[in-house]
Amino acid sequence: MHHHSSRAAVIAGLVLTAVGATIPASAITQTKAAATPTSPARVVNARWGGHCTYDRLVIDIKGGTPSVGVSRVSSLHYDPSGRKVPLAGNYFLSIRLSPAVAHNSAGTSIYSGPRLATVPLYKLKGLALTGDFEGVVSFGTAFKTKPTWKVTKLHSPERVVVDFAHVNRCA
Incomplete structure (x- = not known):
C-alpha cells in the first residue's frame, strides 16, 4: 500500500511540475499585479x-x-x-x-x-x-x-x- 501511495505522490508531483512549467511567467506576474493594490x-x-x-x-x-x-x-x-x-x-x-x-x-x-x-x-x-x-x-x-x-x-x-x-x- 505504501509503495502505491509513494508512486502516486511522485506522479502527482511530476504532473504539477509539468503544469507549472507550461504557465507563462507573464500570466503569473499579471495575477500578482491584479491582486496587489496599486495606484x-x-x-x-x-x-x-x-x-x-x-x-x-x-x-x-x-x-x-x-x-x-x-x-x-x-x-x-x-x-x-x-x-x-x-x-x-x-x-x-x-x-x-x-x-x-x-x-x-x-x-x-x-x-x-x-x-x-x-x-x-x-x-x-x-x-x-x-x-x-x-x-x-x-x-x-x-x-x-x-x-x-x-x-x-x-x-x-x-x-x-x-x-x-x-x-x-x-x-
Whole structure:
C-alpha cells in the first residue's frame, strides 16, 4: 500500500511540475499585479498618425498599463454628465481604460492631449476625451466608414495603441 501511495505522490508531483512549467511567467506576474493594490495608471496624452494600411491612435500612460475596452456605440457622450460629444461621424467607438486617471491627487488634470479634435486621417476622423471619472478614463473616436480595430499595449514607455485598418493608401 505504501509503495502505491509513494508512486502516486511522485506522479502527482511530476504532473504539477509539468503544469507549472507550461504557465507563462507573464500570466503569473499579471495575477500578482491584479491582486496587489496599486495606484491607477495615469493617462497623460493622446496622439495619432496615418500609415499605409491603418490609422493609429496612441494613448500615453505613466505607471502600469490599464485594461482597455473598445466598443461600438451609436453616439458619444461625456461621462458623467451625459452631454453629447460634438464629433461628426457615422460610426463611433468608445475606448475605456481602467483603472486609470487623467488627474492628480489634488484633482488637477495631468492630461495634456486633445480634448476634442477633428482628425485628418483616412479612417479616423475625430477624437474626444470623454471621461475621467471613478477610475475610468474614456475616449470617443469618430469615423465616416465602419471601423475595425486592434488594441496593443506597448512598454518603455507605457502606451496603449489602437490601430484602425483601411485600404492600402501607399500602393
